[in-house]
Amino acid sequence: MKHLYAVREWLLPHMKQLHGLNSFHSFVIKQNDDGKAVLYFKAWCTTKWDSEEFDPVPLLNSLPQGVPELIKPNYAAVELAKLRRMVDKCVTNGVFRNEEKTEWLNF
Secondary structure: OOOOOOHHHHHHHHOOOOOOOOOOEEEEEOOOOOOOEEEEEEEOOOOOOOOOOOOOOOEEOOOOOOOOOOOOHHHHOOOOOHHHHHHHHHHOOOOOOOOHHHHHHHO
């Protein structure tokens, strides 16, 4: 990945606070007829979708302007010894091939 953007932080000031959804287990985000992102929900995955049982919840109070900030990597926070051990463990467990180990170590 060449770029990561701080989308969460960009949307946070515009997001509607969601409450009372603890008893629901299935969620879908869709664009409604007005072009807004809304959250639909139901109790269980086995329950049929009933669009009239619960009103969909709009997810944004307003629209953000511009684009999200680019996240700059903080290489000082990377624990290289720990990363090397994780790569070695992936090779030992058969998750990585030797070529992938070499690629990680070169990175």
